[in-house]
Amino acid sequence: MESRLGGRCRPGAQPPRGPHRRCGGGGDGDGVDRISGLNDDLLIQVLVRLRSAAAAARTSVLSRRWRGLWRHLPELSFRRVAPDALQVALAQVAIPKLNLLHIDYPFHRSRLSAEAVASLLRPAARLDPVDLSIVAMADGTDEPIAVEVPSFARATSIRLHVLNLHLTPPAQGGDFPVLEMLSIVASGFDIGPLISRCSCLRVLEVVAYDRVVHTITVHSVTIEELLVTGDGWLRGLDIVAPMLKKFTLRESVDKDFVMSLFAPKVENLSWSCSVCFYPETVVIDASGMWRLDILKLETQESGFVLSLHNSATHTRNLQEMFQLPNISVLELKVKTSNGVESTEDL
Structure with missing residues (x-):
């Protein structure tokens, strides 16, 4: 009978001792644990496919051969x-x-202290991964706690979803020389200085949860x-x-x-903005200009479609708020507070 490792088993032969033997028998019922007989590199590839460090660590109960391989x-x-176990x-x-x-660490499970969330970044920086993702929520406070993001010299993808923290860039000289994708979800961040440290950044996702x-x-x-x-109150966008x-x-x-907005090559736009009026009481100007409630701009096959939902009056016009890119074909849809909708090709 051929073994899966290429050897031949003689009828009645005793199974080998040491790492090749396992109580409970192998797949052929001959008591041989052929998986544990593989070299470390192959066993590590098996553990990688579990996609869970905890599950990989639990394989230690199978055999001493697996102990510590994770x-x-x-x-x-x-x-x-x-956090302590982590x-x-x-x-x-x-x-x-x-x-x-x-x-x-799922948001719905429980919240961690701000110090616990911040402490995750230090060992992450030491291990310097190519792909880094940290998802956790710190306890809410009146003012988000400032946390410095370490530099990651090898990272090509970083995802930091850490609510109730204010992220600040690394100390002088800390760069992200090969970072291509950055996703930040936080209650505050110094995104401009952080981006200036990323010389290869191609994809940026900024999610602000800050009133x-x-x-x-x-x-x-x-x-x-x-x-x-x-879900914040965005005052401005400065894009170059x-x-x-x-x-x-x-x-x-x-x-x-x-x-x-300076983006001469932009060709795919999707905007959906609701305008917050705070405080709730808005003084209506006698000039009779409309107030913008919702603006939507989308790229379609025929060109750009701009949808406006307006009501009451306001003293600002559209061009003062949104700088539109160069548009050759534009369809304008306007819906008023009484439900009347009109469409024009511009």
Whole structure:
């Protein structure tokens, strides 16, 4: 009978001792554990496919042969692991650099202290992964706690979804030289200085959950795709991105919102903005100009479609708020507060 490793088993032969033997028998019922007989590199490839560091660690109960192998995995994913246990696990990682590090502590499970969330960044920086993702929520406070983001020299993709924290760029000299994709969800961030450290950034996702009115500045000569969304009161957008091709904006904007847009190559737009009037009482000017409630701009096959929902009056016009790109074909849809909708080709 041929073994799966290419050897031949003699009838009645005793199974080998050591790492090749396992109580409970093998797949052929001969007591041989052929998987544990594989070399470390192959066993590590098996553990990688579990997509869970905790599951990989639990394989130690199968055999002493598997014990501690998870520490050599190039890809580690932790989900719902308590911060203290996670710190212990990260300290045991035996390889100096990781290909992937994903930490997911679901928002609905419970919130962590701001210090606990911030402490996840330090071992992550030490392991310097190519692909980094940290999803966690800190306890809410009146003022989000400022947390410095370490530099990651090898990272090509970073996803930081850390609500109730204010993210600040690394200290002077901390760069992200090969970073191509950056996704930030936070209650505050210094995105402009952070982007200036990213010389290869192509995709940027900024999600703001902050009731404080703020301005987002994006100046980059490499960004090709930009997504700005969230549940804040956006006061302004300052975009200088000569290579930008796709721009998505879904955000509540302040009544004094101003956009500055330089993106000569943009060809795919999707905007959906609701205008926040705070405080709720709005003084209506006697000039009779309309107030913008919702603006939508989308790219379609025939050109650009601009949809406006307006009611009452306001003292600002559209061009003061939104800087539109160069448009050759534009369809305008206007819906008033009494439900009347009109469409014009411009």
